[in-house]
Amino acid sequence: MIMARIFNFSAGPAALPEAVLQQAADEMLDWHGSGTSVMEMSHRGKEFMGIAAQAEADLRELMAIPANYKVLFLQGGASAQFEMIPINLLRGKGAADYVHTGEWAKKAIKAAKAFGNVNVVASAEDKAFTYAPAQASWKLDKNAAYVHYTANETIGGVEFHWTPDTGDVPLVCDMSSNILSKPVDVSKFGLIYAGAQKNIGPAGLTIVIIRDDLVGHAQPTPPAMLDYKTHVDAESMYNTPPTYAIYIAGLVFQWLKKNGGVAAMERQNIAKANLLYDYLATTDFYRNPVRKEDRSRMNVPFTLKDAALDEEFLKGAKSRGMAQLKGHRSVGGMRASIYNAMPVAGVEALVAYMKEFAAQKG
Known part of the structure; x- marks a missing residue:
């Protein structure tokens, strides 16, 4: 007996477009006449390299990502980025600024404290994280290595409907739960990251969009797997990436373009x-x-x-x-x-x- 599709309101892993699931099912055993499933392909083979390149090109088109930004397909979820960001972006500076708007911001702040000083420049804790603090209330440090905020708090249901202006200090954003839901000006950010399992594809893939002047300046040099430069130089193929998740993400990007x-x-x-x-x-x-x-x-x-x-x-x-x-x-x-x-x-x-x-x- 085949059950009818339900309306899945899960926060993540979340619902995928039915057309994408159907296409993936149709291509499961034989991708485009290759006689193999995408899950069986070598990540360095011609077929999969083409899939990954097309996925990046489509994401760049959808978000109008400028040429001086790198796009990475990584593993570890947004939680790994909580640590990779300070490891790579503190760059010998004394501290980074963080905005505290709920559970996910809290986790990012806690992780960053292991690598440097964290200035909580604004917090919504006074009203149980039920609002986004206006930028006029932020106590920013002009010498901070970067400013981090969470664009949408999945648990609390609070979303920034505006982009902060942090001047020359790089703006870093966790967009895990609202990426691709609306246009954003990527050029206003130093780094954007997002776990895929809400608006992009299956769990296991993380998207990082990083301005190229922020790559390769970590102090001290991080271990290879935690260094953005490693993944930029290897075009996300330093180790085996989450190949099937990248493939599904690519189908979602094509679905978005068609719609x-x-x-x-x-x-x-x-x-x-x-x-x-x-x-x-x-x-x-x-x-x-x-x-x-x-x-x-x-x-x-x-x-x-x-x-x-x-x-x-x-x-x-x-x-x-x-x-x-x-x-x-x-x-x-x-x-x-x-x-x-x-x-x-x-x-x-x-x-x-x-x-x-x-x-x-x-």
Whole structure:
């Protein structure tokens, strides 16, 4: 028996476009007449090198990445970048500036402290991480090695809808959960990084976009696997990369191009988020704690009026073909992750169910 596809609201690994999954299935045993699966290819063979090159070219086109930026396909998730960034970018300077907006920023700050001084230049802890601190409140150090912030807090549902201006100090951004959801000016950043398992592809791949003047100046020189220069010089092939994840990412990039690129994705993401937030504004049965102007388009946390109803809500959602709505264990409640691959119909189904449940239990 073949089960119908559900609406998967998982925060990550997250839903992938159905068309991408179908193409991958069609090509599983024989990629383009090669007689082999991509999973079986040598990462240094002509076929896979072509796949990787096309994936990079498509990502560069989608994000309008300038020529003086390198694109790396790495492993280790965003968590490995929490350490690689200070190892490579402190460059003998005394400290780096970090903005604290929630759980993922907290992890990045903790990791960086092992390699140098960290200045927490702004924090939303005073209001339980329910907003993005305005840049006017940031206490930036003009001599900092870099400024780091998390563009979208997956757990708390807080998103920056603006790009900070840090002058000559390199701006570093964790875009794991909102990359490719809207246009960004890459030239304003020194380094962008993102785990793939939300808007790009399967878990196991991490994208790093780094300005070339930041490569090769780490002090002291890091171990080879932790040195961006190693991976830049080897074009992400220093060791065996996550080949199948790169292939799937490439299919997602092609899907994005066919569907209007990131500008079209932003329009759809705004429409999806508005459907959910507009309903939340009409009811006191559900509550979203995030300041209105900082609400994430990707991850929408909400609580029920009575937490004792949580399990019943989840059970009812599952029976209607909606899964992975349980909130993160650190905050409880619910969380709907509505990345690029979530269709408008999925959000419409969720809102209809929320209305029905509130009418029954309210």
